Amino acid sequence: MTLPPIKIIAYAGKIQPVVKDVMKMSNEKSCCCSASSCCSTESITLYDKNDEWITGEIHTSKGSVPVVSTNLHFKDILGAWKVRWGIGRMNYKINPGLYAIGKPDHTSPVLVSANYKLTFDVLRKELSGVDCWILILDTKGINVWCAAGKGTFGTGELVGRISKTGLSDIVSHRKLVLPQLGAPGVSAHEVKSQTGFSVVYGPVRAKDIKAFLDSGLKATKEMRTVNFTMWDRLVLIPMELGTAAKSSLMVFGVMFLLNLFVTRPFGLMDFIAYTGAVITGTVITPLLLPVIPGRAFAWKGSLLGVLWTLGLIWYSGCFGSGFLLLTIGYLLVLPALSAYLAMNFTGSSTYTSFSGVIKEMKIAVPLIAISLIVGITLLLMNSIWV
CATH class of the missing domain: 3.40.50.11600 (Rossmann fold)
Incomplete structure (x- = not known):
């Protein structure tokens, strides 16, 4: 019987520092007694005696x-x-x-x-x-x-x-x-x-x-x-969110450097747009995973990313003709970012198989890359030519 691939916490452990009183693995032959003084006192397993556990x-x-x-x-x-x-x-x-x-x-x-x-x-x-x-x-x-x-x-x-x-x-x-x-x-x-x-x-x-x-x-x-419940998915989200947050520091650093040269600096609205796309891909998509239409995680993240982007554009009033590059750039970059982050959750889900993940990545990664490249180019053009 083939068991379903499920990422859930099973039985496991942790390496501790080896200190002077760590007992070394025994190389002695078996003795005839059971737990008595004639048996080897050397340890089968290296460990730190100071560990509380x-x-x-x-x-x-x-x-x-x-x-x-x-x-x-x-x-x-x-x-x-x-x-x-x-x-x-x-x-x-x-x-x-x-x-x-x-x-x-x-x-x-x-x-x-x-x-x-x-x-x-x-x-x-x-x-x-x-x-x-x-x-x-x-x-x-x-x-x-x-x-x-x-x-x-x-x-x-x-x-x-x-x-x-x-x-x-x-x-x-x-x-x-x-x-x-x-x-x-x-x-x-x-x-x-x-x-x-x-x-x-x-x-x-x-x-x-x-x-x-x-x-x-x-x-x-x-x-x-x-049962991969909402709680089961929720406890896995911090790892995904933390990883995305570390990568975001580099993105914000690049935006800061670009602001030294561009005509239209990247401001609060861009920060909100980017942060919302990250949260959409790492938090909202995993929580709503079973109810979002479609099977591919990248598609699910992209769909919610589009909804987030449209809501942001509508709220900020960027549908006007003067914001064409900005609007198209957002529609290309933000859903692609959400799609990529949502796709990362395939490694944490009970819904996926190894072959299915490989198939999804072969299709989704090139599309995400193209969308990001074109979208970022348009956003840079908007900042330079505004």
Whole structure:
């Protein structure tokens, strides 16, 4: 069965600085005892003991494993808020390796995740009262769904991580619970043939993982279904808006420099026009996504962009013949900008497929580029010849 491509937060993690008291990965052979003093005290996973979310260690025949708290601290909440706005997004990760929740033993389930900390936090806070192992893959700080598409949450990394942690000597069973959204990147039969571990796909949402484990690894239809609600879209908007805001600083800088030479300076109305087009593409289009006619995101953004531009022109009284270049320039630039920004949201939506996004971009990007080039030229001409 082919699972729908859905960008939603699954299980993940965060790299912390390695300090002097970080315990290094064990290279010792397996010892015959279980959690006792004769076992290696070196750590299977590199981590910072000063992290608030690390509460202790469990000693195994392959070395010690850090125990993870199921409570989120202020630093975790602040970190989540920051990456929602694109602050430190690509560096919000933990070290790959094996972690523990509660007091797991050789019979406890093994959950597999990626090392993006935002979703790692979402997972661990749902595991209160559960004894389990969490195997974190090195996905370069990318969430499960995106990493599966990029190949970093994949068969090779999973097989290698099982070997590096000595997982087969720590647990007696041979089952791995993977997030459903990681399925596109993992070949279950290859994992089975190379490691002996079979793959079971868990629910889409971390909040359902406890019920999934309690039911004997059986998922309900609800656990397999994603409802991409307005709230789900809303929490993704800050990242898109933040990225657009950073690019806008350069645009405003160019407008400031042009004002030193042109006859008609770019003023408040131009600022409002540009800002409205950005908000239309990054906020309004995602919020109204299901009700806007059409399928292509670029088309949806362009349609709302046209409505915004017409409303702006009407309100400012620029329909007169003396504003012909300005009017046409706005109609070409602003909807194109909204279309481009709305198209970026394809990576966050459950409505798209990889092939569909590629097809849309091949058609939309050239049209957007032409519209922007012609429109900007007309706006410059209007500023010079006014």
